Amino acid sequence: MNRIDRDALAAPGPLLLAPDTVLLPEGPVGGWAVLVDGGLFEALGPVDELEARYPESRTVRLPGHVLMPGFVDAHHHLTQSFGAALAFGEPSEIFRRVWVPLEGALDEESAYTAAKLAALEALRGGFTTVTDAGTRADVDVDVVASAARDAGIRCVLGLVCNDADGGDEADHRAVLENAEKHLARYDGDPLVHPSLAVSIPEAATERTLHDTARLAAEAGAVVQIHVNEHLAGVERSLVRHGLRPLEHLHRVGALGPQLLAAHATLLTPRELSLLADTGAAVSYNPVASAWKGNAVAPATDMTERGIRVGLGTDGTRGDGFRLTEAAEFAQRLAYGLVTGDSSCGAGWTWLEHATGGGADAVGLGTRTGTVAPGRAADFLLVDVDTPELALSWDLPWELVRRGNRDQITAVFVAGRLRMWHGRPTDWDGDALVRRATELARTAVAEAGIVRAHPTSTAARALRRPHERNVIR
Structure with a gap:
């Protein structure tokens, strides 16, 4: 497993990110880096060129990862x-x-x-x-x-x-x-x-x-x-x-x-x-x-x-x-x-x-959706050093058919690290889920919802009543 320094990704100031691959509208390109600053993509191009152009920016290597639009x-x-x-x-x-x-x-x-x-x-x-x-x-x-x-x-x-x-x-x-x-x-x-x-x-x-x-x-x-x-x-x-x-x-x-x-x-x-x-x-x-x-x-x-x-x-x-x-x-x-x-x-x-x-x-075509200079730095770091994607022949097809949520290492919105391995970086997701569970029970009970069909368990019992007490 390729380890990435989370603290380096969360650090303030310009970030020069160097993944294995950057997904552009024209397709994937290897050996490129992306400069993120002020919530935007400031520049992108070959790693050595960007390192020479922005010597004050520390390069964060992202082996085994694709940087793609969110x-x-x-x-x-x-x-x-x-x-x-x-x-x-x-x-x-x-x-x-x-x-x-x-x-x-x-x-x-x-x-x-x-x-x-x-x-x-x-x-x-x-x-x-x-x-x-x-x-x-x-x-x-x-x-x-x-x-x-x-x-x-x-x-x-x-x-x-x-x-x-x-x-x-x-x-x-x-x-x-x-x-x-x-x-x-x-x-x-x-x-x-x-x-x-x-x-x-x-x-x-x-x-x-x-x-x-x-x-x-x-x-x-x-x-x-x-x-x-x-x-x-x-x-x-x-x-x-x-x-x-x-x-x-x-x-x-x-x-x-x-x-x-x-x-x-x-x-x-x-x-x-x-x-x-x-x-x-x-x-x-x-x-x-x-x-x-x-x-x-x-x-x-x-x-x-x-x-x-x-x-x-x-x-x-x-x-x-x-x-x-x-x-x-x-x-x-x-x-x-x-x-x-x-x-x-x-x-x-x-x-x-x-x-x-x-x-x-949705009206944000000039603001987000693409890895390009001047666009909002809304992007994903996707781990492709996995059984599903390591043997890559056609990355766009493979992302569509074999990509998985659990391969998303990091989610950035407006240049900030918001999600790390499926968990929020600066607020308590578990506490939210617990509170949502409590509030949802009350809301659903009070809503007067009318369903046309029973739950799946009830439907099975109605369909096969003779199997209710059968242990296999």
């Missing part, structure tokens, strides 16, 4: 972490029966703890940025911002702008006023980047859909909307508007580069063209499709058409390597097998969507 989670619900397993085995649109009541049962402490727990899981899985689609908890959204800051993760923070239940002029004005305040509130924040959110298109009036798109575009932010995720949502839109959800957004002027369409699994060729023509972005959430969806987003087709794509967990599991594998695997099963596409993105596609492409999709 993963970007393009779609998350941070305050839903207390109920993650409640979605297992459930049909689509569980938000009405599980997520809305669960978040409604959270107070300030439990919302903060749930969000920080989700951030901890994300950091452990190699995510340096998470995109929160807006909490339904009755708390100030700054509670979620505080949890992200305290955990040490970058967060694109959504403010829910739903107003369809009221729909009058006063509601519209209040929503826009709150949206403007939210976009200004985090101006200059090093880790929290504001965005707006609408749960689903029918949750907001047409004026609000149009005006939130305008406000976000003016602020250089994104509007997150769950779009064309489930058959029921598509059918509701057709009945109400005579248009599919994405078509409805286009009609009201809400499509554009500021839109981050979550899921987008059920798309017609026309809707794909609308996404491509307007510059909108998509969060492709393959694990969510497998666990509770009606379809898999045609992400390979989107990529070919030039549609901007990021990868999102939807709060399913915070593991960047497993997410990239799921992205490729789902495309292969849903589209590659029937067309004989044995490459199906060639590995690099899914790494790109999980890093730089994801950063672009």
Whole structure:
């Protein structure tokens, strides 16, 4: 095992890091170093050149490691972490029966703890940025911002702008006023980047859909909307508007580069063209499709058409390597097998969507997602001196298919060491988990959650009652 000096990585001041390999957008390159200073990548190039150019910087050798961009989670619900397993085995649109009541049962402490727990899981899985689609908890959204800051993760923070239940002029004005305040509130924040959110298109009036798109575009932010995720949502839109959800957004002027369409699994060729023509972005959430969806987003087709794509967990599991594998695997099963596409993105596609492409999709393309001078130093040190990756022939493919969370030695966000071998470096992760366990029991008990199916243990007992007392 290659030992790395943790204290040297945590030291203040410029860091000249010399791994075996640096993962660039063009591919892996060996024999290079990266200079990190002031939270940014200041320079990169051959080790000897950087050592000569920056003689005052002590070189930290990282044998057996790849330095790669941190993963970007393009779609998350941070305050839903207390109920993650409640979605297992459930049909689509569980938000009405599980997520809305669960978040409604959270107070300030439990919302903060749930969000920080989700951030901890994300950091452990190699995510340096998470995109929160807006909490339904009755708390100030700054509670979620505080949890992200305290955990040490970058967060694109959504403010829910739903107003369809009221729909009058006063509601519209209040929503826009709150949206403007939210976009200004985090101006200059090093880790929290504001965005707006609408749960689903029918949750907001047409004026609000149009005006939130305008406000976000003016602020250089994104509007997150769950779009064309489930058959029921598509059918509701057709009945109400005579248009599919994405078509409805286009009609009201809400499509554009500021839109981050979550899921987008059920798309017609026309809707794909609308996404491509307007510059909108998509969060492709393959694990969510497998666990509770009606379809898999045609992400390979989107990529070919030039549609901007990021990868999102939807709060399913915070593991960047497993997410990239799921992205490729789902495309292969849903589209590659029937067309004989044995490459199906060639590995690099899914790494790109999980890093730089994801950063672009969530509005941070000029800030993070890539190892390049001037970008935020959000990166991972991945141990490749392992049985899974030591015999490397094609590193991008191998990271997608054989990479594991337990191979992540260190996670850096804004140039600071935040996670070391899966544990936070400057706060007590174990204490957080213990407190989250206590608060989650209370919240779930009070939430009035309705599940369509019993737990797996109960389901087995119902299916095979004659085996209950049989010892094998």
